[in-house]
Amino acid sequence: MRAVVAVLLLVTAAHAALWGLFQEKQSAPDFRGTLPSLSYAPFEPGHVAVDGDAEKVRADLRKLSTLTKAVRLYSSTEGNEIVPPIAAEFGMKVTVGAWIDKNGDRNSRELLAAINLAKRNSNVIGIIVGNETVYRGEQVPIENLGPLPKPDPSPEEAERFREEFARFMRDDAPRIQREEDARLRDAEVQPEDKRSEAMKWAIAENNVHRLIRVVQSVKKSVNVPVTTGEIWNIWRDHPSLANSTDFVAAHVLPYWENFTDKQAVDQAVDRYNLLRDSFPGKRILIAEFGWPSQGYNLRSAEPGAFQQATVLRNFVSRADAIGMDYNIVEAIDQPWKFFEGGVGPYWGVLNADREAKFAWTGPITNLNYWKIALVAVLVGLFMSLPILRLDSPTVMQAFALSAAANGVGAWVATVFAYWTTHYFVWGSAFALTLGLVLLVPLVLIAMARIEEIAAVAFGRGPRRLIGQSAPLAPATMGENLSFPKVSIHIPAYFEPVEMLKQTLDAVSRLDYPNFECVCIINNTPDPDFWRPIQDHCRQLGERFKFINAEKVQGFKAGALRIAMERTAADAEIIGIIDADYVVHPDWLKDLVPAFADPRVGLVQAPQEHRDGDRSLMHYIMNGEYAGFFDIGMVQRNEFNAIIVHGTMCLIRRAAMDKAGGWSSDTICEDTDLGLTIQQQGWLTHYTNVRYGEGLLPDTYEAFKKQRHRWAYGGFQIVKKHWRRFLPGASRLTPDQRREFSLGWLNWLGAESLGVVVAILNLIWVPIVAFADIAIPDKILTLPIIASFIVSLVHFVALYRLRVNIKAGQMLGAMIAAMSVQWTVSRAVAQGLITEHLAFARTSKGGLSRMSIEFQAFWEAVIGVLLLVGAAVLVATNGFKQVREIYIFAGVLVLQSLPFLAAVSIAILENSRINEFAFWRNGAIRTAELIGLRPVSLPSVAAPSQPVASEMRQDG
Structure with missing residues (x-):
């Protein structure tokens, strides 16, 4: 800790030294006289x-x-x-x-x-x-x-004036008008190339x-x-x-x-x-x-x-x-x-408070420079203090965080300096205040991302992560609890039959002696969906229970409550998997031993997908999911603050009962239950080892609907649980409160804030373009650019350090992550004005058809408007060349990227380039064209009949 304190003091001292180094001083001739006017x-x-x-x-x-x-x-x-x-x-x-x-x-x-x-x-x-x-x-x-x-004229003077004025209007005024008309006529007869200038001169x-x-x-x-x-x-x-x-x-x-x-x-x-x-x-x-x-x-x-x-x-x-x-x-x-x-x-030599803005003798300096510097250093130091609360931070980790904190301090000082040296009419004051209010959460989000970069890149490795190589030995759980009974619940709703059979078959192959499986199909009256599953469960043996429940209230949570009613009385652990998941045999064998600690209420394994090679779109979607499970969940696990995501999840039955079981007042019942369990003081654990693979959403529409459900449900959870984040309202630790709060801000807040700021900037475009009112770059626009850069570095750095995917898939994952900004912001907006939306099932397994509607219409509209706004700013700024306007135009282009990312994926989904076969064939053709691969000519069987290869190619 002494080293960390030393780093904080060193960075603060360096920050102060930079202010001293960059203090501007200029010389000019002294003036000791009096100005003439x-x-x-x-x-x-x-x-x-x-x-x-x-x-x-x-x-x-x-x-x-x-x-x-x-x-x-x-x-x-x-x-x-x-x-x-x-x-x-x-x-x-x-x-x-x-x-x-x-x-x-x-x-x-x-x-x-x-x-x-x-x-x-x-x-x-x-x-x-x-x-x-x-x-x-x-x-x-x-x-x-x-x-x-004349002022205060006598009656005679007034009468004389009226007579003179009448004579002027009668005689002189027409003559003046004729002279002016003559100048204009002379200008009109000038050669065409000189006529415009001649008219201006005549006027x-x-x-x-x-x-x-x-x-x-x-x-x-x-x-x-x-x-x-x-x-x-x-x-x-x-x-x-x-x-x-x-x-x-x-x-x-x-x-x-x-x-x-x-x-x-x-x-x-x-x-x-x-x-x-x-x-x-x-x-x-x-x-x-x-x-x-x-x-x-x-x-x-x-x-x-x-x-x-x-x-x-x-x-x-x-x-x-x-x-x-x-x-x-x-x-x-x-x-x-x-x-x-x-x-x-x-333009004044005095400001509006009648104070001198500069001295007429001696070196020219900023009279308030050291006040601004003091604000920057103190804010930077204050924002660095939370580093002391970190558990064993490294020197480089502390250095990165303290440098970022002092950077924010410098920005705050710039805001302070701008506010104290500028005048605001009501409209501009309102706009600046609104901008700063929106920038505060943006800065917090950027700081949270920098903290995660520092933790992953420079901090100590994960210490609470359950690894595949060292599972807890069942013997340590006690003589009577060597293999506690696990009840695995699989809820299904209009799921493809063969897909669900694969899921059940994988469960039957689990290398664990003491489990049961409850498969519940709810609100699916078509027997073609449930009868084959009923028969299959009978074939798999008495461990498998089948329930066909109709008119179930409460969506997935309602089905899981019915499954709990049919759960074996001696089942101590409840396992949840989605209907599309094929689990590995060692899932329970490796993870159940974690429950030997009676304080553990939940163990979560990551999601994985087995159909990432269906198309290029699915390939990048799979990469986007991987980031959450290999980065965010691993880091949150260090603070016992994981997000429960409803599949590949093991829950202690006692913890579930104490939490009140599955609740239907949110459409993310899994996350809601997990948070409730943590609020009651239970420990949770996470492993980043893949113990099963599911299916990706069939279409981009399904991908967006799933993200909308998660965001809307997340906002429901915020509204439901925020009081429990108050001091003494639950057993959540300060670290858990911080992780959940920053997590919600980083996800729901960042996406919503991005859309709100983009729309406000669109509204501001005509004011900037046509009213000569620009945006103060150091205060409003540069922080947006800096936050974008931080987000970019955060994504690339953490993916390279933690997610085992190729660079191309990482780039696609970035595009996929950006593409749901509008979707998430819509979900948050709906969460503000509605209480409950229906649970929307994510279409998987190939049953859903691609919608004929373009899936990024509003994103296309906003993205194009942002680009048009940037073009208008550049075009109208051609003469003035105001730097802040160019920066503002650049911000609009950056803000258009998430919207255009959605457009690009929607177009990709319906194009040939979405198929891997297109890229493979293209690579083969390219290799053949440049001579790296010999062209294979078909052997002709008979002149009158096509060969088999030609038939395949034509078909």
């Missing part, structure tokens, strides 16, 4: 106006006055009107803005408010009429191009001319410089705009132009020089420059806290060196700007 919007989260709350604005401006000399506003209403007088209290200048769009009434209010602010506040240094109005394609309504009314030029008239109207009313705010290329492409304004207010935002953070400053300086050369003598203001601290990449543009700090510090250093006039966007993060994509809320 910052964009400011007096809104609370949710784009809620402060409604004249002067104290909130005063607190903001008091804080900002230590950072900047001036602020830029984008509106003159909605609380913005109180900013200039408050800014004056702190000696700050203000550039007011008038928001311009297609709403004429709002535009009028904005323009009048901006004029009033400029006239009444001496600290207003300019007016910016409109913000990217031309870029957004907003056409100013024509009524806004006329004369502006923009029309909007520019309208905006110019608005700017000129404002200029006539104030004594401060007036301009508009536009992206730099709008100024370049429409020089009339610069010629009609007092200065150029250009927006240069390298992020939106796909420049990297390393290129951002050079790009801004280059655009500044371009505008200065284009408009000599004109004041050039870079009215917006910034970089987002969070969000999603846009091609090569990568947002981030470090990127924002380095870009801004480098920019202000270069700008000051060349005398550039600039405004940084923006002062404070605006969470309500989620409509601008993932980066919208994160």
